[in-house]
Amino acid sequence: MSIDSSGSVNPKDLETFSYDNVIVRNFAWATIIWGIVGFLVGLIIAIQMFVPAYFPFLDLGISYISFGRLRPLHTNAVIFAFVGNAIFMGVYYSLPRLAKAPMWSILLSKLHFWGWQLIILSAAITFPLGLTQGKEYAELIWPIDVAVAVVWVIFGINMLMTLVKRRERHMYVAIWFYIASWVTVAVLHIVNSLVIPYSILESYPIYTGVQDALVQWWYGHNAVAFFLTTPYLGLMYYFLPKAANRPVYSYRLSIIHFWSLIFLYIWAGPHHLLYSSTPDWVQSLGTVFSIMLIAPSWGGMINGLLTLRGAWDKVREDPVLKFMVVAITAYGMAVFEGPMLSIKSFNALSHFTDWTIAHVHVGALGWNGMLTFGILYWIIPKMWKTELHSKKLASLHFWIAFLGILIYAAPLYWAGITQGLMWKQFSPDGFLMYRNFLETVTHLVPMYAIRALGGTFFLTGAIIMLYNLIMTMKRGSFMAEETFKAPAMASIHNEKVNHRWLEGKPMPFLIASLVVVLVGGIFEIVPMQVIKSNVPTITSVKPYTPLELHGRDIYIREGCYLCHSQMVRPFRNETERYGEYSKAGEFVYDTPFQWGSKRTGPDLHRIGGKYPHAWHYQHMYDPQSISPGSIMPRYPWLLENSLDTSLTSNKIRALMTLNFPYPTGYDNVAHIDVRTQALEIVEELKVTGIETTHDKEIIALIAYLQRLGTDIKGESKPIFNKP
């Protein structure tokens, strides 16, 4: 217990209160269980990447477990379920202790916990069903997005009211990070989730094309920043000095790196869009702010590692510290690599390859994973008033996880560099060396297999941890409450207005953080929405026909964007391979945008008209029959499922509210065009001997694929039926 600056405390002034460990325990369990689920789904999709090459009979053609539907489940489970619950576990443990006050409302704590688990459960149900918004890490459908916002507000109220009722005058640096993370995630989530619903489950974003891309990666990048990074820095600032029993290295560094980090981080989103159709100035901001982020990011690493000065002997002994040291080191590496990948000449090689996947897993497995494990090994014995069941098993977990990360990342770095170079290589007579995209993929399949081994290691480690923690719980006895005594917060008059003052004011602190993060967002996003010259108009670009729109929604449902980009970059090798590079004006009727971030398969922006309908038909049924060696999964259900046209007019109406130039009243007659266009495709398929009917999903998908990237040629002019 601390002594207030007013001097010694009279024991009768001490107030008695207790910390609720039940909520921490619940979040800890959720962290462990969802963590294992998230890793497992990750392993499954890692295996799916080499199954078509090595064990084609294992590709069962079941829609619910196809790669494109499970991949969002994996990323969302790891980010929002594993890391999310770990954040809440850490906050609900550390915040009351730092504030010397119980969480404000046990009811809100419970609503938060169960609300969040229900959200995760609904994600686990909706993703395999193909219900998705088609934007990475923002795939949850709009009703779940609303629930996320509600639960997030509940969390915020509970946190802020705890701070209002606190007994400790000043807020410790961990709390600064909690506050900034909370307010920023709220802003990001709301702005990126603005949609026009066209059914009780489905919607279109209010943004289109370049705008949507920018909002999405402002969100996507800052989900990394304010969900995976800043809350975890908060956790590090509490649990590391606790576990090491060492003072924090520098309070001043905390202040400077905190404010510079949150200010600069928000700007860096466009580094996901380098060499895309976004304006050059936006891309430059992405590069510049990423580079300026190196020092502020490293500030956290330095403060963490230097806190361990004089405690390195403990690091050798204590598995908790081992996990934390590797976590902080992985953080330091990832936040250096990130800015490097934001330099355009690096990015030209790394982007769309497995390099990105390796990079994010150093962050996710190394930083988030290892720090979470360290915290769990520390917090469970504390709450169960006992020692860890087995330090040996914890050490085994440490080494197996550490090795797992290496075995995971190394082959993917190799794969990324190899493929990036292969894409660019020209033969002496001026041809692409690897003209067939597939040639660059088959080289990588062994790397994908090794990666899955790394993932297996990591998952095994987590299961060992589960056993170790259960045994720890068994030997201890859980303290549902911990009682403390502290005096009420003393009021101080005439305090100087400086940072120390701000540390005593939760609401002004929250507003200050909000202002700091809003600056970057406003500077980048508002001009893109307002200034027309940022997206030069191409008059031949027209909205999709209703059939193509249905096809597009199937493309989104199946998660095609997770392996195929729709963004031909302005490089000679790409225009040689795919055709004319993508222009901003081509995407004005794309909502959500489908540029993608990874090319496991080739870019599809210029696929329209490249192959006959029959090619797509056969290829979707069995890609290997057309492209021997392809690792694309089979989509036989598209040939059988009937297209759901019940929402045709709703979809058109939703797009008309976004000012898409469909003729007035078109929503009422759009279904006629669906049929007409479908019948034309069926006729063409018949010529090549394929018998099918106009109401199949594959027909809509073919219509969409054949339209892609063709408008710029000014050839296809969809004629919309007049009502």
Place this chain on the structure above:
Amino acid sequence: MSQTEDKLLEHNYDGILEYDNPLPKWWVWLFILTIIWGIGYFFYYNITEIGPSQHEEYIAEFNTGSDDAMRLIQQMNEKWAAIAYVPITDNDALEQGKAIYAVNCVSCHGANGEGGIGPNLTDNHYIHGGGIENTMNVIINGVPEKGMISWKPLLTPEEVQLVASYILTLKGTQPANAKAPQGELWEQ
């Protein structure tokens, strides 16, 4: 940064103490340099526009570099202009043609030319005419409306000649699962 410099602040949060250490000098310099670099970068590329835009970089890619793309494109155009519409009958060359066929043509025309997505290449009927010249021209220019892509960006003139010569040898081979003839009867 020796231990003796450490001075504890009067902060105590749940037992966590804080030192009043200064910012590491190298860290401060790193921060300042990245800021200067950042401002310089933005001025160079976006304010003064001295640095090339990404479109200018793209154009420059054709004029510079070790493989000098413009020269190669010129060379290739000359090769296309001088292309010989003559079937090759040498066995080794036909083997090469077969290999090109296996990589590029099988998916639509079948492993033995029996046809599939694309027409049968073994019968006497042709949609765009038979013989070496028609075959090569279809390969070079494609028939986009029918789904045959132009192979000009993907094959060299020699490769087109080799694969077309190989295709001519398929005529009359009567493979299994042959697709029904399409187009006009072609007689030379």
